[in-house]
Amino acid sequence: MVPENPVAKPTSILLSAFLFTVIFAFPAATEPPAQPRQVTVGECIKIAEQNHPEIKAAYENQNAAVASWRITQAGNSVLVDASMKTVEYLNTDRSPGQVNIPGKDTTIGLFAGLGATYNLYDPRISSAVDSARLQVDMAKINTFIVKNRIMLNVKKAYYGYGLARESALFREKLMKKFQEKLAKTRILHRIGQRSALDVSKSELEVESSKLDYERSRNSETSMRTNLLIAMGILDDNIEFSPVIMQEFPEIRFTINELYNLAQANSVEMRSAVMKKELGKLNIAMQKSSRYPRVDVQAAFGFENRNVQDRAGLEEGARGNNWDPTFHAGFTASVPIYSGGAISGRVDRAMAEYNTTLYDEKKLHLTVKSAIRANYHFMIELTKQVSMSKLMVGNAEKHMTLTQRYYESGVSTQLDVRDAELSLLNSQLASVKAQYDYMTTLAELSHIVGVKEEFLCKRN
Numbered sequence: 001m002v003p004e005n006p007v008a009k010p011t012s013i014l015l016s017a018f019l020f021t022v023i024f025a026f027p028a029a030t031e032p033p034a035q036p037r038q039v040t041v042g043e044c045i046k047i048a049e050q051n052h053p054e055i056k057a058a059y060e061n062q063n064a065a066v067a068s069w070r071i072t073q074a075g076n077s078v079l080v081d082a083s084m085k086t087v088e089y090l091n092t093d094r095s096p097g098q099v100n101i102p103g104k105d106t107t108i109g110l111f112a113g114l115g116a117t118y119n120l121y122d123p124r125i126s127s128a129v130d131s132a133r134l135q136v137d138m139a140k141i142n143t144f145i146v147k148n149r150i151m152l153n154v155k156k157a158y159y160g161y162g163l164a165r166e167s168a169l170f171r172e173k174l175m176k177k178f179q180e181k182l183a184k185t186r187i188l189h190r191i192g193q194r195s196a197l198d199v200s201k202s203e204l205e206v207e208s209s210k211l212d213y214e215r216s217r218n219s220e221t222s223m224r225t226n227l228l229i230a231m232g233i234l235d236d237n238i239e240f241s242p243v244i245m246q247e248f249p250e251i252r253f254t255i256n257e258l259y260n261l262a263q264a265n266s267v268e269m270r271s272a273v274m275k276k277e278l279g280k281l282n283i284a285m286q287k288s289s290r291y292p293r294v295d296v297q298a299a300f301g302f303e304n305r306n307v308q309d310r311a312g313l314e315e316g317a318r319g320n321n322w323d324p325t326f327h328a329g330f331t332a333s334v335p336i337y338s339g340g341a342i343s344g345r346v347d348r349a350m351a352e353y354n355t356t357l358y359d360e361k362k363l364h365l366t367v368k369s370a371i372r373a374n375y376h377f378m379i380e381l382t383k384q385v386s387m388s389k390l391m392v393g394n395a396e397k398h399m400t401l402t403q404r405y406y407e408s409g410v411s412t413q414l415d416v417r418d419a420e421l422s423l424l425n426s427q428l429a430s431v432k433a434q435y436d437y438m439t440t441l442a443e444l445s446h447i448v449g450v451k452e453e454f455l456c457k458r459n
Contacts, residue, residue: 039240041158044231048154052232055150058143065139069132075125077118084112089305111325113301120330121294127285131278138274144267148446150230155442157230161223162242163435168216170428174421175209181417182206188414242435249456251378251444258371258448258455265449266367272360279353286345292334299327367447374444381437388430395423 039047049055087109094105102108119125182202188194228234253261263269302322335342399419405411445452 039238041155041242044154044158044227044240045151047233048150048231049147052150054146054232055143058139058146062136062139062143065132065136069129069136072125072128072132075119075122075128079117081115082113083115084110087111087303087305107305109303109305111299111301111303112322113299113325115297115299117295117297119293119295121292123288123291124285124293127281127288131281131285134274134278134281138271138278141267141271141274145271148267148449150232152442152446153230154227156439157223157227158240158242159435159439159442161220161227161240163432164216164220164223165242166431166435167428168213168220170424170431171209171213171216174424174428175206175213177417177421177424178202178206178209181414181421184413184417188412193412194414250382251375251455252457253455255372255375258375258444259368261450262367262371262448266447267449268363269367272356272363275356276353276360279349279356283346283349283353286342286349289338289342289345290335292332294330294332296330297328299325301325370447371444374440374447377440378437378444381433381440384433385430385437388426388433391426392423392430395419395426399423 088102089107089109091105091107182199182205185194185199185202189196189199224240227240228238251258301324303325304322399416399422402411402415402419406413406416441452441455445455448455
């Protein structure tokens with residue numbers, strides 16, 4: 001009987017424990033790497049809304065406008081403060097008509113307590129509150145403007161990246177087809193069926209296709225970076241899946257109808273209207289500076305009427321030397337002469353208001369011009385999409401026919417390659433027209449202020 005090895009058993013136990021620790025302590029090492037997530041244009045917009053710094057800054061500006069409105073509202077509230085100040089009383093042997101020396105002809109005391117001020121009449125405060133409330137609405141409108149602009153940038157970058165990616169794929173296919181064509185041309189040249197000029201032309205086509213392919217790859221990388229920047233992130237672990245619309249319906253509105261829609265829905269136009277209202281309030285507020293201001297003031301506290309005769313501060317600070325007191329009264333003030341400051345502020349407010357009127361006219365001209373340009377471009381792109389689809393269909397028929405002729409011995413393999421190149425070029429033109437259509441539709445939707453689906457005809 002062979003004796004048991006006293007070392008083998010503990011060693012196996014230690015090895016098992018080590019393997020157990022490795023497996024359960026480092027599970028990530030055995031898991032496959034995370035796959036890039038496919039995102040659509042809608043998801044890209046949501047990511048931009050959550051991460052773009054301009055949107056976050058717009059919300060902070062909105063919070064600042066709300067805080068400013070609360071500050072101006074404080075002018076209609078009672079303002080209370082604690083204070084300590086000296087008070088002065090005329091001695092009984094002196095009269096107000098004489099020249100009195102403080103401390104000699106008057107008795108100096110000390111007041112400590114609470115003071116309150118409440119405005120009874122000041123038209124500037126009400127105008128300031130209305131202006132601050134309107135600025136809150138303008139801040140909200142500005143947030144919508146920023147979000148809409150970023151949404152448009154995301155859509156344009158998304159479609160631009162989709163076009164660049166599709167172009168790179170087609171350029172790669174074209175390059176391979178030209179390379180195959182060059183190889184066949186060289187074979188035919190050796191057997192005397194093609195000239196050296198045909199070989200040189202094929203070589204030039206191959207080099208040109210390589211250059212186009214490299215440019216398309218660089219454009220794809222650049223457009224991907226632009227899309228990430230438009231989303232407000234720099235995450236390379238995201239894959240995009242641009243989708244081409246299956247149907248391209250025509251715009252169901254005329255140019256004038258689109259302009260009316262823009263007047264009703266465009267946030268930029270609403271912002272222009274609010275800027276005019278803000279300018280009017282500013283003029284009214286500056287003009288109201290000429291009117292009087294009336295306040296009621298009150299004070300309640302304790303008063304030491306004769307601090308200067310007390311023997312030291314400790315004696316004057318004793319509680320029995322302080323008497324409760326209450327004061328109340330009205331104050332009114334009206335500007336008599338301001339050195340031209342009030343009239344200058346009024347003139348400046350009127351000039352700023354006139355500037356907003358001219359800016360509004362410029363905005364209307366810009367919107368109308370942009371609607372007209374995009375509208376006509378949409379009509380042209382609709383025709384191009386239809387023509388490109390027809391061209392792709394004809395190219396497919398031509399390739400099928402050429403393939404049959406080649407199988408029958410009527411045409412050559414070079415004819416088949418040329419048919420395949422024509423089909424790829426027509427497909428690339430079709431894809432470009434479709435992405436241009438979606439980009440233009442997004443721009444027109446942004447200008448008018450409604451969604452893309454609302455602008456198109458319903459089937």
